[in-house]
Each structure stands twice: as structure tokens, then as C-alpha cells.
Amino acid sequence: MADSIKKNVANAGNAVANAAKDVGSRIATGAEDAVDFVKEKTGMSGPDGGTDRGVSAIEDHMEVIASCGKKVGVVDHVEGNAIKLTKNDSRDGQHHFVPISWVSRVDRHVHLTKNSKETEENWKADAASCAR
The missing domain is CATH 1.20.5 (Single alpha-helices involved in coiled-coils or other helix-helix interfaces)
Structure with a gap:
């Protein structure tokens, strides 16, 4: 006992x-x-x-901010070497992907190296396209 x-x-x-x-x-x-x-x-x-917490600190629902300061989306989740953005915040109602290589830093938000125009013109339709 x-x-x-x-x-x-x-x-x-x-x-x-x-x-x-x-x-x-x-x-x-x-x-x-x-x-x-x-x-x-x-x-x-x-x-x-x-x-800067590094890309490993990217979490679902974090805001993604372009280098110009404009919010370009919200993280749905990280998929391989890409950040999948929620379709709720997308003007066309589609998921978009941005390569991890575009991330400049991660704090309370994910900050990109590209401005909003560059981001929106060059984001990808799938995660596989971000590896290229």
C-alpha cells in the first residue's frame, strides 16, 4: 500500500x-x-x-502580410514547401499557394518578401507548383 x-x-x-x-x-x-x-x-x-520565429512557427489562421503591409490572405495550412491560403479571404473564392521561400519572417503574422501585387500575380494554384 x-x-x-x-x-x-x-x-x-x-x-x-x-x-x-x-x-x-x-x-x-x-x-x-x-x-x-x-x-x-x-x-x-x-x-x-x-x-522572427522562423517558418516552422507558421500556424493555421495566421494573417499573411505582403511586404507593402497589405494583408493578402490567411494561412489555411502549410503543405510541403507552400502555404495554402484560405479561400474565404480570396477574391475569386479559390485556394492560392505561396512558396515558403517568399517568407521574410514570422511573428504574429507571416510576412512576405513580395508586395501584394507581386504576390497576387504570382501565387500558385497548387502546392506542387511552389517547388519549382
């Missing part, structure tokens, strides 16, 4: 430690987002401001 109690206490301790790690990670991400938001809204970040 004592072994069972020790095991339960150890399991509870591990659960608390894992929960604390998760909460700490969420707080750090939230703090980073808050700093980026303030920098963006106050103009303190400059054109390349924000904490």
Missing part, C-alpha cells in the same frame, strides 16, 4: 511539473506576442520588426 501511495504521489508530482512547463511556455509565447504587438502598434519595430 505504501508503494501505491508513493507511486500516486510521484505521478501527481510529474503531472504538476509538466503542467507548469506548459504554462511557462504559454506565458513566454504570450509575452513575446505582447512585445511584438506593442512594437507594431507604436511603430517602434520598424519595417522588419517583431521576433
